[in-house]
Structure formats: C-alpha cells, structure tokens
Amino acid sequence: AQKVTQAQTEISVVEKEDVTLDCVYETRDTTYYLFWYKQPPSGELVFLIRRNSFDEQNEISGRYSWNFQKSTSSFNFTITASQVVDSAVYFCALSDAGGTSYGKLTFGQGTILTVHP
Amino acid sequence: DGGITQSPKYLFRKEGQNVTLSCEQNLNHDAMYWYRQDPGQGLRLIYYSQIVNDFQKGDIAEGYSVSREKKESFPLTVTSAQKNPTAFYLCASSRDRDSGNTIYFGEGSWLTVV
Secondary structure, three states: OOEEEOOOOEEEEEOOOOEEEOOEEEOOOOOEEEEEEEEOOOOOOEEEEEEEOOOOOOEEEOOEEEEEEHHHOEEEEEEOOOOHHHOEEEEEEEEEOOOOOOOOOEEOOOEEEEEEO | OOOEEEEOOEEEEOOOOOEEEEEEEOOOOOEEEEEEEOOOOOEEEEEEEEEOOEEEEOOOOOOEEEOOOEOOEOOEEEOOOOOOOOEEEEEEEEOOOOOOOOOEEOOOEEEEEO
C-alpha cells in the first residue's frame, strides 16, 4: 500500500525566511512518481513539480527547490526567501506505476504555510 | 484558455437530494478523475476514467456515480446514499493512463448539505 506523510500540519514564518516542507512516502514499487502541489485560498491545486523514482537529481526553480532522497524515502520542498504570496496549503503526492493504480495519486494530509509580512 | 472547468463553484443540497457536479476539460486528455477533500485531510479518489464510456471506482466511491459519454466531460453525481457529502470536490485530468503523467486540477466545487 502507498502512503504519504507530511508531518508538519502548519508552519508559520516571517517574510524572507527560508522554509522546508517535509514529505515521506511509502511504496513497494521500484518505479513511482512524486509530485508537489500548491493549493491557494481559491482552492485550485497548482502543479509544482513531478519527479520519477529514477531521477534523484535535486531541482531548483527560482525560489523553489526539491530534495529527493530514495534512501530515506523523502521528497522535501524548500522555499527560499519566502513571500506572502507563498501562503497556501502544500500537498505532496505519490503515483506508482504498478497494478491497477493507473495514475491515481495518493496525497499527504497537506501542510498549511503562512507567511507573515 | 485551456483547462478544466468545474461548475457550480458553490452548491447547496437538501437532505435526500441528488446533485450533479459538472467537469469539462479542453486539454484533449484521455484520463479524468474526481477527488474529494475534507478539512485537514488530503484528497481522496472517488472515481476515475481512462477512456470514454469506461470508469472505475476509486477509494471512496460509495454514494457517488459518474458517466463518461464524451472525452471532455466527466460529471459527478452525489446521491442521497452519500452519508456525509459536505466537502470540496476537485476534478482532474491527465494525458492518458500512464502513471507518470501529471494530473491537472480544476478550481473545485464546494458542496454543502443544508
């Protein structure tokens, strides 16, 4: 069975601070995909990144960076120099390639990030 | 604009009523999904469809029904059998059934039972 754990329920930071959102996953498959989504107050889930299990290269996109470590089954997300517009709920999700999952996502419970001015 | 359109944004249902949430996509995606979100929880899969005229139950399908008569449309009916329907419902789509494809989401629909 797949499982995604986001242990941090809520995080509060002051603008310009760096913040890391943790994500730990469980899967029996050797091929799988990890995702991060952002959910602003409007409700829509905005896709941020996809990473497959064979690519452990870390990625940086502007102020966002992701650290994927298979050895610890973690896929952490760091926002550098946070801004008020980063305030949202962030979800980590997992999709495995086996069985009948057919692309469905297993989500963590989400981390509420609040960035104060 | 290309994307996924859900309607209505807000819907109120009386006890015992069936309601239908609309989901339309113009991304030419084969696969479509319905997820439910409850406060403080992640999303849970209700139904998904990989091709027209075919759909499969997700993790919490009881009390819901869907149809997929057209590639671009995947409406969700919340029936009176759903005991606790108040939630935020998100429709999504992906290019095809490949699990590596990114799933894109609509803006969601809030359903409240009154």
